[in-house]
Every structure is written in structure tokens, then in C-alpha cells.
Amino acid sequence: SLLVVGSVNADLTVQAPRIPAPGETVLGGDVRVSPGGKGANQAVAAALAGAPVTFCGAAGHDAFREIALRGLTRAGVDLARLHTLDAPTGLALITVAPGGENAITVASGANAHLTPAQLPGDLGGFTHLLLQGELPPEVTREAARRAHAAGLTVLHNAAPARTPDPALLAHTHHLIVNEHELAAFAAGRAGPDREAQVRALLGRGPGAVTVTLGARGSLTATPDATFRLPAFPVTPLDTTGAGDTFCGVLAAGLVAGQPLADALHAAGVAGALACTRPGAQDAMPTRAEIRAALTG
Numbered sequence: 001s002l003l004v005v006g007s008v009n010a011d012l013t014v015q016a017p018r019i020p021a022p023g024e025t026v027l028g029g030d031v032r033v034s035p036g037g038k039g040a041n042q043a044v045a046a047a048l049a050g051a052p053v054t055f056c057g058a059a060g061h062d063a064f065r066e067i068a069l070r071g072l073t074r075a076g077v078d079l080a081r082l083h084t085l086d087a088p089t090g091l092a093l094i095t096v097a098p099g100g101e102n103a104i105t106v107a108s109g110a111n112a113h114l115t116p117a118q119l120p121g122d123l124g125g126f127t128h129l130l131l132q133g134e135l136p137p138e139v140t141r142e143a144a145r146r147a148h149a150a151g152l153t154v155l156h157n158a159a160p161a162r163t164p165d166p167a168l169l170a171h172t173h174h175l176i177v178n179e180h181e182l183a184a185f186a187a188g189r190a191g192p193d194r195e196a197q198v199r200a201l202l203g204r205g206p207g208a209v210t211v212t213l214g215a216r217g218s219l220t221a222t223p224d225a226t227f228r229l230p231a232f233p234v235t236p237l238d239t240t241g242a243g244d245t246f247c248g249v250l251a252a253g254l255v256a257g258q259p260l261a262d263a264l265h266a267a268g269v270a271g272a273l274a275c276t277r278p279g280a281q282d283a284m285p286t287r288a289e290i291r292a293a294l295t296g
């Protein structure tokens, strides 16, 4: 089964006529309150795709807790490893302007207070670990180290973009980045050719590296193969959560024992389907919807 160690937030989103300038107040529309955080999003995507999923993370005991956990609970994710801390539940304050431009302030709250000591000591029963970059780096690094030592396959979505952590990379089996995050990793190395940049990362630990390319699909390199997958054609309405859906569904496929090419294919279809509906977790497809799209 899949263990996700990551962030969980409540997202407060408001449409406004423009992003407020410093010192300015703008009047927006009705607030939309929804569950978010890359960790929770990816756990929900994997569970909806059919994987047994356990989430390890941290929330507070305030009014935002229930909102933050709503999607995880509905998708049937095991929350026995969730820690309730004496800190506010993580919050993302999102302003969206016409045309989709946004400004986001994240109040990490409980996510920032999780410590390596709170990671599960016994990883028995888990085959795969899925990580992102929204927890304290020492927690993510220690989770990867322990999982690697215990024989789990470690998937790491290096989002949001930042300078890579060599120790984390060394314990990662499958690295997933978008183009922006790839640029952060490839800075100063390997030249402008994307496939060369991806292949250069293979030398730093991972046995597979995937770069997601939005409407252009994805590219995955392993030491002996390259998988180029075109995007599944859709008319995008809201691309929020496409990357999280891709990562969760990829992990779910690998947990189910699918060959890498099949898991990547399903992940791409799921990412595309998530673009056809508004929101992040609310837009994620079920296993039945992914299957229906795959079989056309």
C-alpha cells in the first residue's frame, strides 16, 4: 500500500478584479473554502484511483481542520498517522484575478511543526512512499531515508521548485517535476536540451525521472528507456491540481503493480481529466472515470 508523507491545508480562494497592490484593499467575490496541500491532494488522487493510502502529516484542532481533512476522509484515506498539533491548521490564502493570474500566501501552520520523530517507525505493509516539498526538509529527507532502507519505492514530487537536496535525491527512486521545477534542478547543468537535463538527474540517484509538460504531456527517462506521452486531449477549464493528480495516480498504478508505461499513461489521462473541472481535490477523477477515458 501507499504511504504519503506531506502537507495538508485548507484553501481559501477568492476571485477579485485584480491582485491587490501593497496597502490596497479590493472587493472580491464569495470565498470558496476547499481542502488542499500537495500531500493531501496527491493522497486523495491515489485513493480515488483505487490505491490503499495512508496519510502522515499534521493539522491543528481549529475550525479549519475539518475542511483540510474533508477530501482525505471522503476518499477513504487512513488517517491513523495524522498528528494533531498545538498549531493552526495549514492555510492557503489565494486571490485569483480575471484571466487566472493568482497570488498565494501559505500559512504553513501545523505542517511546519512536524518533526522526524513523528514519522511512522514501522513501515511494514507499505510498498511505496510518495513525498512532496511542503514539509520541513529534514522530515522529507528522513522519511525518504527510512523508506529506502526498509525497501520501499520512494516517489518524490519536487514541488514547489527549490534547490535540490542531494541527500533526498539519493534516496529517491522516481523523481517527478514540472518544467519550472526541472529548471531549478538543472540550473547550470546539462545545457538546454530537456531530455539531457532529465537524463542528468538519473546520475544523481533516481532510477526514473518524469517531467510533466502540461498540455504537451510528459517525458520520462530511465537508464534504459525514454517514455514520451502526449497529453490526453481535453478542453481545460481549471488546471489547478493537474500535477498532484498525475503524481497520485502514477503512485497508485505502481502500487497496483502496473508496468511503468501503463502507470504513466493513466497518470496523464487523470491529470487531463482534472483540468476539465474546477478546483483541486474536487476535480480529481475516480478509477472508473480514468478507465473509461483510457478505453475511449
Ligand code: ADP
Residues within 6 Å of the ligand: 178, 179, 211, 212, 213, 214, 215, 216, 217, 218, 231, 232, 233, 234, 236, 239, 240, 241, 242, 243, 244, 246, 267, 268, 269, 270, 271, 272, 275
Ligand atoms: P503542474 O500542475 O505541476 O504544473 P502540469 O501542468 O505539467 O503540472 O500537468 C501535469 C499533467 O497533467 C501533465 O503531464 C498532463 O498529463 C496533464 N495536463 C496538464 N494540463 C493539461 C492540458 N491542458 N491538457 C491535457 N493534459 C494536461
